[in-house]
Amino acid sequence: DARVTQTPRHKVTEMGQEVTMRCQPILGHNTVFWYRQTMMQGLELLAYFRNRAPLDDSGMPKDRFSAEMPDATLATLKIQPSEPRDSAVYFCASGLATGGRETQYFGPGTRLLVL
Amino acid sequence: GIQVEQSPPDLILQEGANSTLRCNFSDSVNNLQWFHQNPWGQLINLFYIPSGTKQNGRLSATTVATERYSLLYISSSQTTDSGVYFCAVGYKLSFGAGTTVTVRA
Numbered sequence: 001d002a003r004v005t006q007t008p009r010h011k012v013t014e015m016g017q018e019v020t021m022r023c024q025p026i027l028g029h030n031t032v033f034w035y036r037q038t039m040m041q042g043l044e045l046l047a048y049f050r051n052r053a054p055l056d057d058s059g060m061p062k063d064r065f066s067a068e069m070p071d072a073t074l075a076t077l078k079i080q081p082s083e084p085r086d087s088a089v090y091f092c093a094s095g096l097a098t099g100g101r102e103t104q105y106f107g108p109g110t111r112l113l114v115l
Numbered sequence: 116g117i118q119v120e121q122s123p124p125d126l127i128l129q130e131g132a133n134s135t136l137r138c139n140f141s142d143s144v145n146n147l148q149w150f151h152q153n154p155w156g157q158l159i160n161l162f163y164i165p166s167g168t169k170q171n172g173r174l175s176a177t178t179v180a181t182e183r184y185s186l187l188y189i190s191s192s193q194t195t196d197s198g199v200y201f202c203a204v205g206y207k208l209s210f211g212a213g214t215t216v217t218v219r220a
Contacts, residue, residue, distance in 0.1 A: 033208070043201065043210040056207065089156060093208075101145055101165065104208060106158040 002026045004107035006092050012113045018080040021110045024073055025094030032075045033093040033104060034060075034067055043091075049075065050097055082114045117142045121202055121211035128192045128218045136187040136214045138202030146206050147178055149187050152199040152213070161187070161200075192218045 005024045013019055025032050034046040047057035047067040057067060064083070069075045079086055089109045095102040118141035128134055140147070149161040162169050166180040173192075178185040189196055199213040 035208075042212055043203075043208075045207050045209075048207060091158065102206075103148060103160060103163040105160060106150070108157055111156075 004092055004094050004105055006090075006107040006110050008110060009108060010111045010113075012115065013082055014115050015083055016081040017114075018078065019082050019086075019112060019114075021077045021090055021092075021112075023075040023077070023092030023094075023107060025075065025092070026105060027073070029094035029096050029105075031095045031097045031102065031104075032069060033095075034075070034077050035091040035093065035106075037089045037091065037109070038087075046077070046090075082112075084114045087112055087114050117144065117205050117209045119202055119204055119209050119211035121200075121214050123214060124212065126214055126216045128189075128196075128216065130192060130194060130218055130220050132192050132218075133188070133190045134192060134216070136189070136200055136202075136216075138185040138187070138204075138211055140183050140185075140202075140204045143180065143183070144204045146208075147185055147202065147204045148208070149176055149185070150201045150203065151196075152201060154198055158201070189216070192216075194218045194220055 007022045031050045033048040037043045046059045052069040066078045091109045092107045093104040095104040120139045147165045151159045162176040164176045164178045168177045173190045175188045197218045201213045203210045
């Protein structure tokens with residue numbers, strides 16, 4: 001049963017610490033998306049990759065967030081330094097892009113709490 | 116960006132009832148998905164439906180792309196249908212605010 005996996009599932013950290021979240025997309029998928037969900041803003045796109053190349057990261061605070069795909073099986077989202085307002089659930093999703101039409105499959109999310 | 120509006124914001128149903136959720140979007144799209152977020156937070160794909168009608172068990176969906184809306188139908192609702200239903204459109208998935216469905220036994 002192919003699925004997107006994310007680690008860690010839960011993270012509690014103190015303000016100023018670095019946070020790294022990892023995502024393993026579904027094997028064979030060529031697009032990866034990072035979303036953030038908060039009560040106030042709902043679900044919003046942070047960044048996305050196609051064939052490991054970053055195509056759009058306009059949703060990310062550039063000074064503290066970074067997203068990378070070191071290889072086709074791993075995507076990372078880093079926050080340095082973390083702040084309490086970063087507390088949210090971070091979802092990774094993957095898909096197979098075919099002419100702009102694709103279904104995205106979501107991982108279980110990383111629930112982050114920054115104290 | 117594309118604006119997505121979902122209605123109603125909340126829905127309380129008695130088990131066995133039918134319901135319709137609506138999603139309006141502000142621009143033409145070639146990608147529209149419906150998701151169910153369960154009480155544990157997992158986002159589950161229900162339909163990929165940029166146009167036309169699809170059915171999966173007790174759920175069905177219709178998208179009228181030319182009029183920029185989509186409908187999700189839940190028939191014979193069960194308590195396990197409770198959660199938040201999201202409509203998301205566009206390649207980069209702009210999400211609506213969701214409809215919170217509570218099904219009571």
